[in-house]
Amino acid sequence: MADVLERLGYRVDFPEDQTCCGQPAFNSGYRAEARTVARHFIKTFERCERIVAPSGSCTAMVTHHFAELFQKEPDTLARIHDLEARVWEFSTFLTEVAGVEDVGARMEDVVTFHDGCHALRELGIARAPRRLLANVRGLELREMMPAEECCGFGGTFSVKFAELSGAMARTKIEAIVKTGANTVVSLDPSCLMQIQGALSRAGSRVRTMHLAEVLASR
């Protein structure tokens, strides 16, 4: 991701104090713990001009749920609103802020795209990654049916309801394999871990790649 952004002329910083947005605690019902981690996120990033995340899910946590956590703290809430306008998911940062749909990438491959649920439904991202993929030289995009159905990851859900989560993953990889693609691309490392884990267990040769990896290819 840093490579792609630098090629577009951005100066990229990686604040080394960064850890997590707190979503695992928030989604597990531990709001006090989530607040602690969220405060750390705000402190780490609030002086940055723009914050680009290689994850729709982490982005949605900051832009859609941080405010929910701090309803009773007006000062923090103001800092959050100031911050959330500057937080971008990677693909939409490229198309909407950088105004680029072609980053000059090349990758000879047949790929299929998996919509991460939070990117799709909370952030409304469907077009940006597809436009970016369409402009990668040598790449053929084959849509899976359905692309928008959850891979079954769901954070702690994947281990609390492991058997169910595994069954959802197997339905997902069935749709992937049907396309005949060699590679599944997505915006979220967590979906990719679930999908790759299930593909590997099924003995499939299909691999997973983050959109940033595809766009960095030359």
Added chain:
Amino acid sequence: MSAEFDRKIHITLEDANLQLAVYTATGRLKEKRIEAVGPESLPDYQELRTQANAIKKHAIDNLDHYLEEFERNVEARGGKVVYCKDATEVSDFVLSIAKERGARLIVKSKSMTTEEVDLNERLEHHGLESVETDLGEYILQLAHQKPYHIVAPALHMTRYDVAEIFTQSLHVPNETVPEKQTAIARAVLRQKFLDADMGISGANFLVADSGAVVIVENEGNARLTTSAPKIHITVAGIEKVIPRAQDLVTFLKLLARSATGQLLSVYTSFLSGPRRPGELDGPEEFYVVLLDNGRTKLLPDRTRRQSLYCIRCGACLNTCPVYRKIGGHSFPWVYSGPIGAIITPQFMGVSHEPGLPFASSLCGACGEVCPVKIDIPRILLELRSDVKKSEAREKQNRLEKLAFRAFAWLMTHPRIYEMAGRIGASMAPAGDEGWVRNVPTAMNVAPVRAWLSQRDLPPSPAKSFREMWRQR
């Protein structure tokens, strides 16, 4: 999560025939809905959703006002409204009327509200015969099962299952052709309609400004149930009230399309009071039972109150990847799927099944298809927090609480976080042969085992991102 919930999920996932039946049936409903609300069929779909949400919000925010208006208008037409706080009050009321009038046989049309209060079981316990007349519900009653789905109660059954149930319960020859099965049920039920002393129905809408009960259905059995017997009782949740008859224009456009992909259900019936002088049919007595059963507990909270907007279309079930895998009977109460996952803990208390709000990947598909825009994922998140607070009070699940405290501490100490990452990476197997199926004993903790029961894990990376970043 209770062992019972876990076990039900497991047996459903293991049953290949059931998996196929449920996945196919919900898939068909899902596809039909997508077409029926698509831009060609319903261009103003999103505007209608916004409008439906606004009407429901207004109705629930002013529930006392509209219930009173509804009551006045029902009584002006000669009907009677009865408020019940729970299951016992509903069955006591029905039993008292049955006793006074000497009623023995009751016909019922489909109603989730009566399922919620186990009305059939309670009436049968007192020696009354209460017969379900919706085909799916009738099959389930013969099989002694609860509905599998809010809209399609026997969705999990194949025609071969139905053939077996009919042969066993009705002593008819084995018949696997659906039309002929329907004819068998029809012959039995037609006589029940003619003999019944009382009819009980649910309601899709209670219209305040006209005192009307509105019922949508496809089989015509609800129309017979509400018009043939001398006594009629509608049992409805208090949240079913809408302000005006004209609001139906919005809701009727959304309901059938969201539920089954039909533009309109086959029958839409408006019941307004008992038979008037000169009329040829309709009941002589007309009662509307308004049920609370936990609903008023939701009113103080603005977010959660939305749960009462539900019009029971079942769209969230058909689109939910979890429901489509675990089916309806895995759920702890009659309401299944995403809507069941938010109303069950709120009506019954979170400890009824503490695992329920967690049985979701939070994919958000339910909220996206909800015709009245209930923010189901957000309510699930709030209920998760409620469960954890209740566990903390009861001093349960302390290990998990401790783990999340440790998580929060680690995530606010970046240097130690980095070190922990390094230690983890040094312990994890390297990826000489791709993703890994086994981990060393020290890493073999419950969550890792759970992950590995279904999927492989990524191998240890040669370098961390931070190391790579520093060397750039």
